[in-house]
Amino acid sequence: MTATDDLRRMLHEVESMPYGAGQMAAAEQLIRRADAAGEGEEAFAARMLATQAYVYGGEPAKSFVTFSWCLADFDRNPQPYHKRFAHTLLWHFKYMVHALLNFPEVPLERAYGVLDDMERRYRDAGHSLQAVYKMRHRVARHIGDDDAARKWYELWITTPRDDLSDCAGCDPSAQAGYLADLGRDEEAIALAEPVLAGRLTCVEQPQAMLTALLLPYLRTGRGDAAREAHRTAYRRVRANLADLGDIGEHVDFCARTGNEARGLEIVERHLDWLDRAPSPAAAMQFAEGAGLLLRRLTAAGRGDLTLHRRAGADRPAGEVTVAALADELSDLATGLAARFDARNGTSAQSERVAAQLSAEPIGEHLPLSASLRAPRPQEVAPVVAQPAAPVPIPADAGPQELLDLAEEQWRTERRDDLQRVLDAFDARYPESELTGVLRARRTELRAAELSWDGRMAEAMAANRAAVAGYRQAGDPVREAVVNSRIGLMLCLTGEAEEGLALTRQAAGFLADQGSDAVRAGAYDRLAMSRYEQHDRTGALAELDRAQAAAEAAGEIHLRTRIALHRAQVLEEMDRPAEFAEAARVALELSREAGVEDYLVAAALACARTADEASVTVALADEAVRTASGANLLPARLLRGRALVADGRAGEAVADFVEVVALCVERDDHEGAAFLRWELADVYRQAGRFAEAAEVAEEAVLLLDGQGRQYEADQCRHLLSQIYLALDEEQPALTLLEQLAANYDSPDNLPMRAQVLEEAGAVLYDRDRDGLAAGRFTAAAEAYRLADLPVDELRARRRAALALLWSGDPAVATSAIDRADVIVAALDGELAQEPAVVWEVAMLADAAARVLVEAERPQEALVRLAGVADRLRGIEAFGEALQVEMLVGELLLRSDRAGEAEPLLRSVLGALPTSSAAVPRTAWMLSRALAESGREAEAEELRQRYGLTEEG
Numbered sequence: 001m002t003a004t005d006d007l008r009r010m011l012h013e014v015e016s017m018p019y020g021a022g023q024m025a026a027a028e029q030l031i032r033r034a035d036a037a038g039e040g041e042e043a044f045a046a047r048m049l050a051t052q053a054y055v056y057g058g059e060p061a062k063s064f065v066t067f068s069w070c071l072a073d074f075d076r077n078p079q080p081y082h083k084r085f086a087h088t089l090l091w092h093f094k095y096m097v098h099a100l101l102n103f104p105e106v107p108l109e110r111a112y113g114v115l116d117d118m119e120r121r122y123r124d125a126g127h128s129l130q131a132v133y134k135m136r137h138r139v140a141r142h143i144g145d146d147d148a149a150r151k152w153y154e155l156w157i158t159t160p161r162d163d164l165s166d167c168a169g170c171d172p173s174a175q176a177g178y179l180a181d182l183g184r185d186e187e188a189i190a191l192a193e194p195v196l197a198g199r200l201t202c203v204e205q206p207q208a209m210l211t212a213l214l215l216p217y218l219r220t221g222r223g224d225a226a227r228e229a230h231r232t233a234y235r236r237v238r239a240n241l242a243d244l245g246d247i248g249e250h251v252d253f254c255a256r257t258g259n260e261a262r263g264l265e266i267v268e269r270h271l272d273w274l275d276r277a278p279s280p281a282a283a284m285q286f287a288e289g290a291g292l293l294l295r296r297l298t299a300a301g302r303g304d305l306t307l308h309r310r311a312g313a314d315r316p317a318g319e320v321t322v323a324a325l326a327d328e329l330s331d332l333a334t335g336l337a338a339r340f341d342a343r344n345g346t347s348a349q350s351e352r353v354a355a356q357l358s359a360e361p362i363g364e365h366l367p368l369s370a371s372l373r374a375p376r377p378q379e380v381a382p383v384v385a386q387p388a389a390p391v392p393i394p395a396d397a398g399p400q401e402l403l404d405l406a407e408e409q410w411r412t413e414r415r416d417d418l419q420r421v422l423d424a425f426d427a428r429y430p431e432s433e434l435t436g437v438l439r440a441r442r443t444e445l446r447a448a449e450l451s452w453d454g455r456m457a458e459a460m461a462a463n464r465a466a467v468a469g470y471r472q473a474g475d476p477v478r479e480a481v482v483n484s485r486i487g488l489m490l491c492l493t494g495e496a497e498e499g500l501a502l503t504r505q506a507a508g509f510l511a512d513q514g515s516d517a518v519r520a521g522a523y524d525r526l527a528m529s530r531y532e533q534h535d536r537t538g539a540l541a542e543l544d545r546a547q548a549a550a551e552a553a554g555e556i557h558l559r560t561r562i563a564l565h566r567a568q569v570l571e572e573m574d575r576p577a578e579f580a581e582a583a584r585v586a587l588e589l590s591r592e593a594g595v596e597d598y599l600v601a602a603a604l605a606c607a608r609t610a611d612e613a614s615v616t617v618a619l620a621d622e623a624v625r626t627a628s629g630a631n632l633l634p635a636r637l638l639r640g641r642a643l644v645a646d647g648r649a650g651e652a653v654a655d656f657v658e659v660v661a662l663c664v665e666r667d668d669h670e671g672a673a674f675l676r677w678e679l680a681d682v683y684r685q686a687g688r689f690a691e692a693a694e695v696a697e698e699a700v701l702l703l704d705g706q707g708r709q710y711e712a713d714q715c716r717h718l719l720s721q722i723y724l725a726l727d728e729e730q731p732a733l734t735l736l737e738q739l740a741a742n743y744d745s746p747d748n749l750p751m752r753a754q755v756l757e758e759a760g761a762v763l764y765d766r767d768r769d770g771l772a773a774g775r776f777t778a779a780a781e782a783y784r785l786a787d788l789p790v791d792e793l794r795a796r797r798r799a800a801l802a803l804l805w806s807g808d809p810a811v812a813t814s815a816i817d818r819a820d821v822i823v824a825a826l827d828g829e830l831a832q833e834p835a836v837v838w839e840v841a842m843l844a845d846a847a848a849r850v851l852v853e854a855e856r857p858q859e860a861l862v863r864l865a866g867v868a869d870r871l872r873g874i875e876a877f878g879e880a881l882q883v884e885m886l887v888g889e890l891l892l893r894s895d896r897a898g899e900a901e902p903l904l905r906s907v908l909g910a911l912p913t914s915s916a917a918v919p920r921t922a923w924m925l926s927r928a929l930a931e932s933g934r935e936a937e938a939e940e941l942r943q944r945y946g947l948t949e950e951g
Contacts, residue, residue, distance in 0.1 A: 007034055007042040009807055015049055016767045018730040019056040019203070019240065027053045031066075041081040044073060048085055051092055056203060058241030058278040060099040067092050090125065090164055093118035097135045101142050102281035104339040111139060128162040129155075134174065141178065142340075144348025153178060169195055169205035177212040185216035207236035211246050214253045218362040226257070227368055231690040234266070239731065244273050245282035248289035252356070255293035258365035260300075263293040264307065264322070271325075272310040280336050284349075287333035288356040294326030295357065330357055370683065370691035371660050371676055371698060391417045399429045403441045410448050412557050413595040422449070437478075440469030444482055460489055477514045480506040481522065488525045491532040503529040507542075517558060520549035524562050527569075536573045543569065560589040560598045567605045580609035599623070600631040604638055613646035624655075633662045637675075640682070649685035656682050673702035677715045680722070689725045696722055713742050717755065724762070733762045740778075746785075753782035757795055760802065769806035773799050777815070790836055793822045797843045800850055809853040816847045834874040841867050841876070845883055852890065861890050881907050885917065888924055897931035904928055923947050 010030055017023040027050040034043035047066040054063035074082050074089060093114065100111040119132045137152035157175065165171060172195045179188040192209050210233035217226035234250045237243035247270055254263030267290045277283035297303065303323030311317040320328075333356075337349035391409065394401070402425045409418035422445060434442060447462035463486050470479035484506035490499025507522040527542035543566045550559045567582035583605035590598035603623035610616040620639030627635040640655030656679040663672035676699035683692035696719040703712035716735050723732035736759040743752035760775030776799035783792035796819035803812035823831075823840055830836055844867045848860035864887050871880035884907050891900035904925040911918050922945040929938035942948065 003037050004039055004042065005807075007037065007039055011042065011045055011049065013768065013770065014053075019053065019242070021057065023053045024050070024057045024059060024062075040079065044070060044079075044081065044085065048088055048092075051095065055095045055099065056240075056242050058244075058276070060095070060242075060278055061103065063092075063095060063099060067096055086125070087163070090118075090121060090127070093121070094131060094135060094166070097138065099279070101139060102279035104280055104336070104343045106343075108139075108143070108344055115139070122164065127164050128160050130159040130161050130165050133159055134166065134171070137178075138174075141181075142348070143344040144346045144351075149178070167202040167205065168198070169202050169209055173205065173209035173212050176209065176216070180212060180216045185219050188216045189213060189220065189222075207233040207243075208246070211237075211249050214249065215256075215362070218253075218256065218366075221363070223363065223366050226253075227366060228690070230254075230368060231370070231694065235690055235693060235726065235728070238266075238269070241273055241276065242278050242282075244270065244277055245285035247273075248282075248286035250289070251286070251293050252289035252359070254368070255289070255296050256359060256362045257368070258361060259368045260293060260297050260302075262368055263290075264297070264305070267293065267325075268307040268309075271307065272312065274332075275312040275315075280339065284333050284336035284340075284353065287329040287336070288353050291326060291330040291333055291357050292359055294322050294329065298323045298326050333357065370688075370694045371657060371679060390420060393421060393424045399425065399434075399438050402428070403438065403445070406445055407441075410445065411555075412593075413597060415452055418445075419449070436473040437470070437475055440466050440473055440475070440478070443469055444478075447482075447485075456489065456493065460486065460493075463489070477510065477518065480509045480513070481518060484510075484522045484525045488529050488532075491529040496529075496533050500529045500533055516549045516553035517555050520546045520553055520555065520558050520562065523549060524558075524565060528565060531565075531569055531572075536569055539569050540566070540573070556589065556593045557595065557598075560586065560593045560595070560602075563589050564598060564601055564605070567602075571605070571608070576609065580606075583609050596626055596628065596631060599626045600635055604634060607638055607642065613642055616642035617646055617648075633659050636662075644682055644685060649682050650688075652682050653679070653686060653688070669702065670706060673699055673706060673708075674711070676702065677711070677718070680715070681718055684718070684722050684725070689722055692722045693719065693726060693728075709742065713739055720755075720758070729762050729766055733759055736762065749782050749786035750788065750791075753779045753786060753788070753791065753795070756782060757798070760795075760798060764798070764802055767805075769802045770808075773802035773806060773808075773811075773815075776802055780818075789822050789826060790830070790839060793819055793839055793843065796822065797839070797846050801846050804846075804850050804853055809850055812850045813854055816843070816850055819843050820847075837870055837874050838876055838879070841871050841879065841883070845879075845886065848886060848890070852893075857890050857893050861887065861894070864890075877910075881910055881917075885921055885924075888921075888928070892924060892927055892931070895931075897928040901925065901928040901932055919945055919947065 007030070010026075010033070014023060014026045014030055017026060027046060030046040031043065031050060034046050047070050051063045051066045051070070054060055054066065070085075070089060070092075074086075096114050097111060097118070100106050100114060115132065115135055118135065119129060122129055122132055133152050133156040137149055137156050140146075140148035140152055153175075161171075166174070172191050176188040176192040179185075179191065192213055196206055196209060210229040213229050214226055214233075217223075217229060230250060230253055234247070237246045237250075247266065251263050251266050254260065254266065270286070271290075274283055274286065277286070297305065303321060303326070305322045306319040307322065307325060309315075309318060309320050333353050334350070337353040340349040341347050391405070391414070393405070397405070402421060406418055406421040406425065409415075409421055422442075425442070429438075431439070431442065443462055444466040447459045447466060450456075450459035450462055463482050467479050467482050467486070470476075470482065484503045487499040487502030487504075487506060490496070490502065492499075503522075503526045507519075507526040510519050510522040523542050523546035527539045527546060530536075530542060531539040543562060546562045547559070547566065550562050563582060563586035567579055567586050570579040570582050573579075583602060587599070587602040587606050590602040593599075600623045603619050603626070607616045607619035607623070610619060617639065620635065620642050623631075623635035624639050636655040637659045640652040640659065643649070643652035643655065656675065660672055660675045660679055663669075663675055676695050680692045680696035680699055683689070683695060696715055699715045700712050700719060703709075703715060716739055720732045720735040720739070723729070723735065736755045739755040740752055740759065743749075743755065756775050756779035760772045760779060763769075763772035763775060776795050780792045780795035780799060783789075783795055796815055800812045800815035800819065803809075803815055820843075823843065826836065831840070844863045848863045851857070851860035851863065864883055868880040868883045868887070871877070871883065884903055888900045888904040888907065891897070891903070904921060908918065908921045908925055911921060922941055926938040926941045926947060929935070929941065
C-alpha cells in the first residue's frame with residue numbers, strides 16, 4: 001500500500017467517524033501527514049473534511065482557517081482535483097456566514113463580504129441564488145432589520161431550489177422558525193409537519209425542525225406533539241457540543257411547561273459546556289434559556305437548591321445555588337447580547353434576551369417524563385358488589401350481639417364495617433368493665449384489627465392474651481381456634497416447629513368439637529402451616545378435609561378462601577390441569593362472595609392458567625376493575641404483561657406506567673427500578689423509542705445505584721438496541737463497548753462475545769470496517785473460549801468481510817483460513833443442521849469475495865461449487881441467487897461467457913422485479929450475450945432495462 005493509498009484510507013476512516021473531538025483531532029493529524037508527504041490533493045481533501053468536522057463538532061472558529069486555505073488554493077493554484085471539490089466548497093460558504101455572525105468580535109462587514117463573494121461565485125457557476133437569499137435573511141433577522149428580513153424571506157421561498165440549497169428538512173425548519181417568531185404558529189406547523197412525515201437524512205434533522213416547533217405546538221394547544229418533539233429532539237442534540245444553543249431552547253421549553261425539575265437536570269448536565277461553547281451566540285442562547293428556568297425556580301422559593309458544576313480552566317469543581325447561577329447566566333446572556341448589538345449597531349439582541357429572561361409559562365403543566373403516571377381514566381364500576389349502605393348497628397344491641405355482629409364483618413372481610421361495629425362496642429362497653437368471655441372475644445377481635453394493619457407482633461400478643469382469657473373463662477373451643485391462628489402466625493414468622501405443633505394440636509381437638517365452619521377453619525390453617533413447611537402433599541390432604549367441612553357449613557367466604565389456598569398449593573406442585581380447575585372454582589366462588597381480595601387473587605390465578613393471551617387479558621381486566629389499594633399493583637402488572645404477550649404493547653404502556661408510580665408511592669425503589677426496565681422494553685415493542693430510551697436510562701441509573709450491576713448491564717444492552725432503533729449509533733456503540741468491558745469474567749464469555757459482535761455490526765454499518773474487523777475478531781475469540789464453534793464461525797466470517805472492505809485482503813484471507821479450521825472440526829450431526837449449513841455456505845461466499853480481491857478468481861469458483869444447491873436445500877433461495885450472481889460474474893471475468901449466460905438468465909428470471917440486483921444482473925447478462933456473439937440480444941436487453949454498455 002502506497003503512502004497515497006494510506007492517506008486515502010485514513011480520509012475514508014476519518015470521514016466515517018462521528019462528529020466530535022475525536023474526529024477533529026483525527027482530521028488535524030491527517031492534515032499534518034498530508035502536508036508532510038507533499039500530497040496536494042489529500043491535503044486539500046483533509047482541510048475540506050476538517051471544515052465540516054469543526055462546524056458540526058463544536059469548534060466552528062477553526063473552520064475559518066481551513067475554509068480560507070481551501071478557497072485560496074482553489075483560486076491561486078487550480079488543479080484537476082479541485083473540480084471534484086468545487087460544489088462542496090461553494091456549500092461551505094453557508095457555514096461561514098452562519099459562523100461569522102455567531103462571533104461578535106468579527107466585524108459585520110466581513111460577513112457581508114463573504115455573502116457578496118458567495119453570491120458572485122454562485123452566479124458565475126450558474127447556480128440558483130436561493131441559498132444566498134436565505135443567508136441574507138439570516139443576517140437581517142440577526143440585526144433586527146424586519147423589513148429586510150421580510151424581503152429576503154420572500155426571495156428565499158420564491159426562488160427555485162437547486163443542489164446548493166439546504167436540504168428538504170433544513171429549509172422548512174428555518175422558515176418555520178421565522179414564522180414562529182412572527183406568531184404565525186399554524187403556518188409554521190403546516191409548513192413543517194409534511195416534511196417530518198417524510199424521510200430526513202440530514203445530520204441536523206429532524207431535531208432542528210422539532211426544536212423550532214416546540215413553542216408553536218404549545219401555543220396552539222398541541223401538548224402531546226410538543227412533548228414528543230422535545231423528547232425526540234433533545235435526545236438527538238444532548239451529546240453534541242455544537243448544539244448547545246438548541247439545548248438552551250429545550251431548557252426554555254421546560255421552564256415554560258412547568259418542568260423545572262427536568263430543566264434543572266438538563267442545565268446541570270450541560271453547564272460546563274459553557275466553558276467550551278462553540279460560539280458566543282450558542283453560549284448566549286443556552287444562558288438565556290437556563291436563566292429563565294433558574295429565575296422561575298428562585299421566584300418559587302427554591303433558589304437555595306444546588307447544582308454541581310464541573311471544574312473549568314480557572315474554576316474548581318463545586319456546588320452552586322440556583323439563585324446565584326440565575327444571576328450569573330442572566331448576566332452572561334445580557335452581556336453577550338450587548339456585545340452583538342455593539343457590533344451590529346442595533347438593539348435587537350438585547351431586546352430579545354430581555355424578553356426571553358422574563359417569559360411566562362404557556363398553558364397548563366405538561367408532564368414530560370415517560371415513567372410518570374398518565375392522567376387516570378374514569379374508573380369503571382367494580383365487579384365486586386359493595387353493600388348499598390353501611391351495616392346497621394342496633395341502638396339497643398347488647399355486648400354479645402355487637403360482638404357477634406363484629407365477627408360477621410370479620411368473617412366476610414368487611415373491614416370498614418368491622419371497625420364501625422367495634423367503635424360502637426367500645427363506646428358502649430369500655431374494656432375496663434368487660435369480664436370473662438366478653439373480654440377474651442374483644443381481645444381476639446383486636447388481634448384481627450392489628451393483623452389487618454400488618455402489626456404482626458402486636459397481633460400475636462393479643463391472640464395469646466385472648467387464649468389466656470378463654471382458658472380462664474372455660475371456653476376450650478374458642479381457645480383452640482385462637483391457638484390455631486397463633487400456630488399459623490408462628491409458621492409465617494419462621495418458628496415453624498412450634499407453630500405446626502400448635503395448629504396440629506388445635507385441629508385434632510376441634511375435629512370432635514365445634515361447628516363445621518370451626519373445623520373447616522382449623523383444617524385450613526393446618527394446611528397452610530404444612531405449606532409453609534414445604535409439605536405440599538400434606539397441605540393438600542388437609543385442604544381436602546377443610547373443603548368438605550366448609551361445604552357442609554355452607555360458608556361461601558370460607559369455601560372461597562380454601563379454594564384459593566388449594567389453587568395455590570396445586571400451582572406450587574406443578575399440577576397444571578388441577579390448578580386450572582381449582583382456580584376456576586375459586587373465581588366462581590369469589591364472584592359470589594363479593595370480596596375484593598378473593599376475586600383479584602382468583603382472577604390472577606385463572607389468568608396464569610390461560611393458554612391464550614387474549615383470555616389472560618380478559619381475566620386481568622376483571623382483576624383491575626375490582627382492585628384497589630395493594631391489589632392494584634399485581635392486577636395491573638399482570639394485565640400489562642398479558643397485553644404485551646397479546647401483541648398489544650401500546651395498550652400495555654398505561655398499566656406499566658401505573659405500576660411504576662405505585663412502587664414509587666410505596667417507596668419500593670427496587671421494584672420501581674425493575675419495572676422501569678420492563679416499561680422501557682414495552683415502549684420499545686410499541687415503537688415509542690424516544691420514551692423507551694428515556695425510561696431505560698432512568699432504570700440503569702437506579703439499578704447501578706442499588707449495586708445491581710448484572711441487571712443494570714442487561715438494561716444497558718436493551719438501551720443499546722433502543723439507541724440503534726433511534727439511529728443513535730454512537731451512543732449504542734459506547735454502551736456496547738462498556739458492556740464488553742463489564743463482561744470480563746469467564747462466566748460471561750458468551751455475553752461478552754455477543755456485545756462485541758453487535759459493536760462490530762454497528763461499526764460495519766457505518767463503513768468503519770477496520771474497527772469492525774477488530775470487534776468481530778475479539779468476539780470470535782470470546783466465542784472460542786466459550787466453546788461455541790458455530791458462533792465463532794459466524795464472527796470469523798464477518799471479520800473477514802470487514803477486513804476485505806477495509807482494503808486488507810491478505811489479512812482477510814487469514815481470517816477465512818481460521819474459519820475453515822472451525823468448519824473442518826464441526827461434529828457431523830451438527831454440520832447438517834440448517835443454521836450451520838447456511839453459515840458454512842455464507843463462509844464460502846465470503847471466501848470467494850476475498851479470493852477475487854486477492855486476484856485468485858479460479859479458486860473463488862472452486863469455493864462456490866455446489867453452494868447454491870446446498871442453500872436451496874434449506875430453502876435459503878435469496879442467498880442461493882446471491883451466490884449464483886457471483887458465480888456468473890466470475891465466469892465472465894474468466895472469459896467463460898457461454899457458461900455464464902444461462903446461469904445469469906436463470907438468476908434474472910428468479911429475481912423479483914423490484915430487487916436492486918436486477919440492473920446489475922441484466923447488465924452482466926448483456927455482457928455475456930455480447931461476448932458470445934449475440935449482440936442483438938444484448939442490445940435488446942440493455943434497452944429493456946435502460947442500461948448502457950458500461951453498466
